[in-house]
Amino acid sequence: MTDAVLSLGVLTAIALVLGAIVLWRRGVRRQAALMLVLAVVMAGNVAIWSMPTAGRTLAGATAP
Numbered sequence: 001m002t003d004a005v006l007s008l009g010v011l012t013a014i015a016l017v018l019g020a021i022v023l024w025r026r027g028v029r030r031q032a033a034l035m036l037v038l039a040v041v042m043a044g045n046v047a048i049w050s051m052p053t054a055g056r057t058l059a060g061a062t063a064p
Contacts, residue, residue, distance in 0.1 A: 006046055013042040 020035035 002049070006050060009042055009046040009049070013039045013046070016042065 016035045016039035020032040020039065023029075023032035023035065
């Protein structure tokens with residue numbers, strides 16, 4: 001399930017960049033800039049989610 005979420009995050013970031021390019025060419029600068037900022041945030045989230053962690057995780061923990 002995590003793979004699907006990460007894939008959707010990457011695809012969303014790519015779509016945001018492409019949409020921002022289209023808007024930039026049409027002269028809608030503010031929305032294009034905001035879309036680029038959101039694409040960077042999405043890429044950052046994907047990078048954080050895909051980092052390996054050392055130690056115990058909630059996914060591996062068992063309920064008492």
